[in-house]
Amino acid sequence: MKEKTMLTDLYQLTMNAAYFDNQKDDMATFDLFIRKLPQDWGFFIANGIEDAIDYVTNLQFTVEDIQYLKDQQIFNEDFLETLPEFRFNGEVYAVKEGTPIMPNTPVMRVTAKRTEAQFVETALLNMINFQTMIATKANRVVNAAKRGNKDAVVVDFGLRRAQEEDAAMKGSRATYVGGAVATSNVKAGKEYGIPISGTHAHSFVMSFKTEIEAFRAYAKTFPNKPTLLIDTYDTEQGARNASIVGKELEAQGKQLGAVRLDSGDLADLSQKVRKILDEQGLDYVKVLASNDLNEYKIDEMNEKGAVITGYGVGTEMITAKPVAAISGVYKLVEDNQGGKIKLAPGKKTYPGKKQIYRQEVNGEYKVDILALEDEKVMGKPLLEQVVKDGERVRERPKLAETREYCLNEVAKMPEALKQTRVIEQYQVQISYGLNNLVNQLTDQFAQQ
Amino acid sequence: MKEKTMLTDLYQLTMNAAYFDNQKDDMATFDLFIRKLPQDWGFFIANGIEDAIDYVTNLQFTVEDIQYLKDQQIFNEDFLETLPEFRFNGEVYAVKEGTPIMPNTPVMRVTAKRTEAQFVETALLNMINFQTMIATKANRVVNAAKRGNKDAVVVDFGLRRAQEEDAAMKGSRATYVGGAVATSNVKAGKEYGIPISGTHAHSFVMSFKTEIEAFRAYAKTFPNKPTLLIDTYDTEQGARNASIVGKELEAQGKQLGAVRLDSGDLADLSQKVRKILDEQGLDYVKVLASNDLNEYKIDEMNEKGAVITGYGVGTEMITAKPVAAISGVYKLVEDNQGGKIKLAPGKKTYPGKKQIYRQEVNGEYKVDILALEDEKVMGKPLLEQVVKDGERVRERPKLAETREYCLNEVAKMPEALKQTRVIEQYQVQISYGLNNLVNQLTDQFAQQ
Numbered sequence: 076m077k078e079k080t081m082l083t084d085l086y087q088l089t090m091n092a093a094y095f096d097n098q099k100d101d102m103a104t105f106d107l108f109i110r111k112l113p114q115d116w117g118f119f120i121a122n123g124i125e126d127a128i129d130y131v132t133n134l135q136f137t138v139e140d141i142q143y144l145k146d147q148q149i150f151n152e153d154f155l156e157t158l159p160e161f162r163f164n165g166e167v168y169a170v171k172e173g174t175p176i177m178p179n180t181p182v183m184r185v186t187a188k189r190t191e192a193q194f195v196e197t198a199l200l201n202m203i204n205f206q207t208m209i210a211t212k213a214n215r216v217v218n219a220a221k222r223g224n225k226d227a228v229v230v231d232f233g234l235r236r237a238q239e240e241d242a243a244m245k246g247s248r249a250t251y252v253g254g255a256v257a258t259s260n261v262k263a264g265k266e267y268g269i270p271i272s273g274t275h276a277h278s279f280v281m282s283f284k285t286e287i288e289a290f291r292a293y294a295k296t297f298p299n300k301p302t303l304l305i306d307t308y309d310t311e312q313g314a315r316n317a318s319i320v321g322k323e324l325e326a327q328g329k330q331l332g333a334v335r336l337d338s339g340d341l342a343d344l345s346q347k348v349r350k351i352l353d354e355q356g357l358d359y360v361k362v363l364a365s366n367d368l369n370e371y372k373i374d375e376m377n378e379k380g381a382v383i384t385g386y387g388v389g390t391e392m393i394t395a396k397p398v399a400a401i402s403g404v405y406k407l408v409e410d411n412q413g414g415k416i417k418l419a420p421g422k423k424t425y426p427g428k429k430q431i432y433r434q435e436v437n438g439e440y441k442v443d444i445l446a447l448e449d450e451k452v453m454g455k456p457l458l459e460q461v462v463k464d465g466e467r468v469r470e471r472p473k474l475a476e477t478r479e480y481c482l483n484e485v486a487k488m489p490e491a492l493k494q495t496r497v498i499e500q501y502q503v504q505i506s507y508g509l510n511n512l513v514n515q516l517t518d519q520f521a522q523q
Numbered sequence: 524m525k526e527k528t529m530l531t532d533l534y535q536l537t538m539n540a541a542y543f544d545n546q547k548d549d550m551a552t553f554d555l556f557i558r559k560l561p562q563d564w565g566f567f568i569a570n571g572i573e574d575a576i577d578y579v580t581n582l583q584f585t586v587e588d589i590q591y592l593k594d595q596q597i598f599n600e601d602f603l604e605t606l607p608e609f610r611f612n613g614e615v616y617a618v619k620e621g622t623p624i625m626p627n628t629p630v631m632r633v634t635a636k637r638t639e640a641q642f643v644e645t646a647l648l649n650m651i652n653f654q655t656m657i658a659t660k661a662n663r664v665v666n667a668a669k670r671g672n673k674d675a676v677v678v679d680f681g682l683r684r685a686q687e688e689d690a691a692m693k694g695s696r697a698t699y700v701g702g703a704v705a706t707s708n709v710k711a712g713k714e715y716g717i718p719i720s721g722t723h724a725h726s727f728v729m730s731f732k733t734e735i736e737a738f739r740a741y742a743k744t745f746p747n748k749p750t751l752l753i754d755t756y757d758t759e760q761g762a763r764n765a766s767i768v769g770k771e772l773e774a775q776g777k778q779l780g781a782v783r784l785d786s787g788d789l790a791d792l793s794q795k796v797r798k799i800l801d802e803q804g805l806d807y808v809k810v811l812a813s814n815d816l817n818e819y820k821i822d823e824m825n826e827k828g829a830v831i832t833g834y835g836v837g838t839e840m841i842t843a844k845p846v847a848a849i850s851g852v853y854k855l856v857e858d859n860q861g862g863k864i865k866l867a868p869g870k871k872t873y874p875g876k877k878q879i880y881r882q883e884v885n886g887e888y889k890v891d892i893l894a895l896e897d898e899k900v901m902g903k904p905l906l907e908q909v910v911k912d913g914e915r916v917r918e919r920p921k922l923a924e925t926r927e928y929c930l931n932e933v934a935k936m937p938e939a940l941k942q943t944r945v946i947e948q949y950q951v952q953i954s955y956g957l958n959n960l961v962n963q964l965t966d967q968f969a970q971q
Contacts, residue, residue, distance in 0.1 A: 077688065081710035084682055085721030088709065093723070093744040099730060143713045151744075193726065200683035201691060234532055235648035236848040239689035240525065243649060246686075261536065262529035265591045273533030275541065278641065278855040281863055282547060296544040296599075297537065338870075390848045399844035400684040407726040415729055422786075 079130050081140050084197045088144070091190040092154040101411040102165075103192045104428050107183040107199055109176075109207070110402040117492030118501060119401070120214055120481060121182050122249050123206030124172040124461070125471050127199050131163045131185075132467050134195070163191045167462035170431070172472070173210070173252055173481030174457060175488050177503050179423075180431050180445050182207070182403070184458060189410065196405040204403040205242065206249045212395040213253030214485060218493045219370040220386050223377030229386050230272045231258040232365060233393025246393045252478050254485075259387070267474055274302035274335065281307065287316040294320050300332030302363065310336055310344050314351040321357045333361035333385065341366065342379035349382040361385060369396075370495045416516040425505070427512050431457040440487050446506030527578055529588050532645045536592070539638040540602040549859040550613075551640045552876050555631040555647055557624075557655070558850040565940030566949060567849070568662055568929060569630050570697050571654030572620040572909070573919050575647050579611045579633075580915050582643070611639045615910035618879070620920070621658070621700055621929030622905060623936050625951050627871070628879050628893050630655070630851075632906060637858065644853040652851040653690065654697045660843040661701030662933060666941045667818040668834050671825030677834045678720045679706040680813060681841025694841045700926050702933075707835070715922055722750035722783065729755065735764040742768050748780030750811065758784055758792050762799040769805045781809035781833065789814065790827035797830040809833060817844075818943045864964040873953070875960055879905040888935050894954030 094100055109119055136144075136158045145155055165187020170176055182203060185192050213229070220227040231250040237243035247263035257272040258264060264271035275293055283289035286308055294301050303320065305313025314334060321331035334352070336344050341364045352360050364376075365387035373386060390396060406424045407415045414426030425445060432444040432454030446452045461469050472480075491499040505513070542548055557567055584592075584606045593603055613635020618624055630651060633640050661677070668675040679698040685691035695711035705720035706712060712719035723741055731737035734756055742749050751768065753761025762782060769779035782800070784792050789812045800808050812824075813835035821834060838844060854872045855863045862874030873893060880892040880902030894900045909917050920928075939947040953961070 079688065079710075081713055082682070082688055082691070083709050084680075084707040085709050085712075085719045086707065086723055087721075089721055089741075089745065090723045090727045093727070093741050094730070096744040097740040099740070103730070105726075140713065144709075147712075147719065149745075189730065193724075196724075197683050201685060201688065204684055205687045205690075232532075234530070235645050235851075236652055237649060238653045238686035238842065238848075239649065239693050240527065240530055241687035241689040242653075243530070244687075259532040259534065261531050261533050261592075262527075264533075264595075265529055265588070271533045271595065273535075273537055275534055275538045276641075276644075277865070278553075279538045279541070281855055281865070282542070282551070282637065282858065284860075292545040292547070293537075293541050296541040297597075394686065394842075394847040396847035397845035399842040399847040400686075400838045403683075407729055410730065412732075417725070417729070 078137070079198050080134050080136055082198045082201065083194065087194045087197060089149065090193055092150050094190050094193070095154050095157060100188050100190050102186060103189040103407060104184060104186040104409040105192050105196070105405050106181040106408045106424070106429070107185070107203060107403060107405045108181045109178050110404060112178050113398040113401065115496045116211065116215070117494070117497035117499070118175040118177060118211070118488060119207050120210040120253055120485070121170045121174045121176045121207055122172055122210035122252055123203040123245070124169045124183065126202045126206070126245070127169070127183065128167065128461050128467050130198055130202065131167060131195050131462055132465060134161065134163045136161060162465055163187060163195060164465040165191050165462070166460060166464070168458040169461045170457045171459065171480065173477045173484065175484055176457070177443055177501055179425070180443060180503060181429060181458065184428065186428070200403050200405055204401055206245050207403070208395045208398065208401045209246045209249035209393065210253040210481070212398070213250035213255050213392055215370045215495065216373065216386070216388050216392050217254035219373040219377070219495050223373065223381065224384055227384050227386065228256045229254065229388055231255050231260065231392060232387040232389035234260045236390040237393045243393065248474065250392055251474065252481050254478070254482055269474070275304055277304065277307045280304065286313060287319060290316055290320045291323070294324060294331070298324060298327065298329045300330055302333040302335055303331070304337060305334045305348070306336055306338045310339055311347055311351065314348040318352060318355040318357055321352070321360060322355060331357060331360050333363050335363040335365060335387070337364075337366050341383070342376040342381035345382045346380065363387065365389065367391065374495045414512050414516055416513065416520065418517065418520060425509060425513065426516055427509065429509065433457055435487065438487060439489060442502040442504055444504045444506055445509060447508040447512065450506050450508040452506055526585070527646050528582050528584055530646045530649065531642065535642045535645060537597065538641055540598050542638050542641070543602050543605060548636050548638050550634060551637040551855060552632060552634040552857040553640050553644070553853050554629040554856045554872070554877070555633070555651060555851060555853045556629045557626050558852060560626050561846045561849065563944045564659065564663070565942070565945035565947070566623040566625060566659070566936060567655050568658040568701055568933070569618045569622045569624045569655055570620055570658035570700055571651040571693070572617045572631065574650045574654070574693070575617070575631065576615065576909050576915050578646055578650065579615060579643050579910055580913060582609065582611045584609060610913055611635060611643060612913040613639050613910070614908060614912070616906040617909050618905045619907065619928065621925045621932060623932055624905070625891055625949055627873070628891060628951060629877060629906065632876065634876070648851050648853055652849055654693050655851070656843045656846065656849045657694045657697035657841065658701040658929070660846070661698035661703050661840055663818045663943065664821065664834070664836050664840050665702035667821040667825070667943050671821065671829065672832055675832050675834065676704040677702065677836055679703050679708065679840060680835040680837035682708045684838040685841045691841065696922065698840055699922065700929050702926070702930055717922070723752055725752065725755045728752065734761060735767060738764055738768045739771070742772060742779070746772060746775065746777045748778055750781040750783055751779070752785060753782045753796070754784055754786045758787055759795055759799065762796040766800060766803040766805055769800070769808060770803060779805060779808050781811050783811040783813060783835070785812075785814050789831070790824040790829035793830045794828065811835065813837070815839065822943045862960050862964055864961065864968065866965065866968060873957060873961065874964055875957065877957065881905055883935065886935060887937060890950040890952055892952045892954055893957060895956040895960065898954050898956040900954055
């Protein structure tokens with residue numbers, strides 16, 4: 076794991092210095108939740124939780140870090156002397172990675188001494204905001220692909236347009252959790268065990284005198300189900316050239332695997348290419364497509380009758396363009412004075428230590444109930460303890476298990492919430508006890 | 524530096540295996556350029572170049588990497604045996620980091636054996652696409668702030684919404700190059716020497732019984748020009764509370780530094796808050812603003828007469844939302860058969876080894892001329908050799924120098940291109956020699 080202790084906003088340290096100086100280090104609870112669904116989205120897929128657990132359980136300033144902070148001449152000596160021993164000793168509850176979650180319900184709940192609970196805010200948001208956004212975006216793309224053809228698959232092609240290396244790495248992992256089957260990113264394949272996928276570029280075709288020469292060269296090196304990119308010059312001619320190479324492979328007892336389209340009217344071309352291949356008896360050769368795809372374009376292609384069984388999706392899946400960032404926040408909900416509430420319009424916070432209960436009817440999730448932790452409510456509790464006394468209390472699950480869990484949970488979500496343009500809302504109810512606490516704190520606030 | 528050799532698309536390796544297998548490893552030249560300016564943008568600020576140089580000069584597969592590739596059962600033994608010795612031995616020309624550049628002109632030019640030049644594509648694009656996008660976005664935000672007040676400054680607040688850690692780190696660096704004066708990101712401060720900035724959050728105010736108690740606690744710990752966040756309950760009341768603390772600081776021979784607004788109508792509130800402060804003789808106290816800002820909102824605030832001298836800009840600057848990704852590509856332009864051209868509409872590539880010449884008139888840049896390397900053209904050449912025989916031939920400049928260079932170069936760009944909504948285009952001319960080569964290759968292509 077990378078050393079992330081210094082990956083924080085300066086204000087976490089200045090606040091902590093002031094808490095220390097003012098002897099205000101009582102226990103506090105913060106909720107991490109996402110305020111709002113982006114337009115058209117039906118839910119989020121919680122992700123980044125496991126990295127978040129590693130982060131809080133490994134906090135520690137190095138001598139060099141403390142020297143740097145000292146050199147800034149911002150902090151007094153007494154505070155700086157506390158830093159070598161600074162650790163996170165509190166508890167964390169979180170939903171399982173891969174769980175569909177609703178806005179304004181906690182993805183994570185942190186209880187610790189105020190300085191410890193406050194300090195972790197920035198890095199937790201950095202990890203969970205991004206990884207949750209990408210797992211969700213990928214799930215949307217996969218759902219669109221499968222509406223066209225239940226066997227259609229999505230591969231992450233995003234590395235070159237990802238927002239630097241970590242975004243590519245954690246992003247590939249998130250797209251896999253959300254339902255992608257593979258990635259072009261070799262390092263993500265190696266580090267996370269995600270299947271890797273890839274063929275050749277236009278420059279490969281341009282490196283040979285003719286397209287068919289390039290195809291033959293590629294098939295010579297990769298005779299077992301190679302994929303050929305057929306749009307460098309003319310897609311239909313490319314399909315005919317690929318067919319010739321496909322028949323040559325058959326003569327060697329091998330098979331062409333697939334052809335890929337990367338420009339033009341993909342729906343229309345997919346039908347023409349399918350026909351060219353089928354006429355040569357190459358009905359087993361798959362037609363893949365790429366070129367700045369997203370869930371909206373895939374829906375359109377499905378409507379136009381595209382015959383495509385694999386999508387390479389790059390830029391928009393790995394950056395969640397145009398969303399680019401989701402509104403995850405980290406808010407104080409309880410301290411030794413009791414529940415804390417914020418009443419500003421659009422910035423409401425639910426007070427107290429809470430649990431989410433998810434209710435299922437006939438195999439479909441119907442409603443989440445946000446309740447106080449000690450209330451008795453029907454349904455499956457989503458928040459589980461993951462850190463106790465500063466130590467991880469649950470092993471990191473295998474990535475393939477997380478992916479399977481995610482896809483099984485998504486299968487139980489209402490179909491209306493899995494569309495590309497979602498207009499319905501999943502029901503989130505506020506429990507009797509939580510509602511009472513909200514009213515009581517609102518009244519107190521009004522009387523001040 | 525992180526080990527980035529495996530940070531590549533699988534197809535770079537499959538292509539290289541096919542080039543190796545087909546004895547096609549002649550010298551080739553690729554251009555890295557950006558196809559298109561996002562809507563409203565006038566130019567790009569080239570960034571990520573120094574990381575790119577480190578990357579190509581440190582390529583090396585580990586034993587573990589090669590074992591992983593072997594385990595995938597994609598590659599034959601002969602190719603795998605070449606990997607331990609695989610290095611980049613070629614040459615790289617690039618524009619200086621911080622240079623304003625135009626679409627469709629090379630940011631970088633790579634010449635090497637085909638396998639080496641091809642292999643580096645993905646990681647180069649990953650670094651340069653992101654860092655260029657963020658330096659440019661930051662420059663746009665800074666230009667907007669300075670149009671309102673030439674002394675206004677912009678601080679990077681993006682860490683919590685950045686697309687994971689590298690995006691936050693390289694992003695902070697890029698915002699600094701583009702003109703931000705500081706970052707909230709402590710790790711970026713430590714690693715890159717960027718000034719760090721930060722105060723306290725709403726949760727700090729909520730942790731005390733009253734706002735003024737919180738302000739006093741903060742000012743007690745940080746009596747030297749503290750910044751107070753004044754909108755937790757009511758901004759104008761917050762300004763009055765801050766004024767009281769400001770006068771208390773004066774009584775100790777100290778000064779309040781600034782107040783920060785983080786919600787509501789920032790332009791209107793800034794005027795009201797300014798008045799409250801001025802009435803108490805606190806005219807030296809600065810008014811800062813944050814809350815999902817971008818260059819468009821800052822322009823609007825300026826038009827409404829905002830009295831703000833510092834902006835904390837987070838989400839939209841660190842992700843370049845809604846742009847989220849720019850269209851940097853890496854294209855074959857020459858090999859041992861001569862210049863290479865692509866003619867697909869919207870995907871044109873200029874052939875040959877090229878140089879960009881920038882012409883200045885009365886201290887303002889007027890035109891760039893894209894020419895063949897050996898042509899004699901007036902103007903300052905922008906591409907410089909940075910790698911020769913696989914080795915870096917120019918030291919990494921200090922970050923502060925890069926920032927200064929960038930801001931000086933931007934100062935020479937036409938004002939019309941520095942607006943928030945740019946409608947004019949900077950002139951890029953194609954030289955006589957390059958135009959001839961384009962025509963010649965187009966004719967050849969048509970005759971095929």
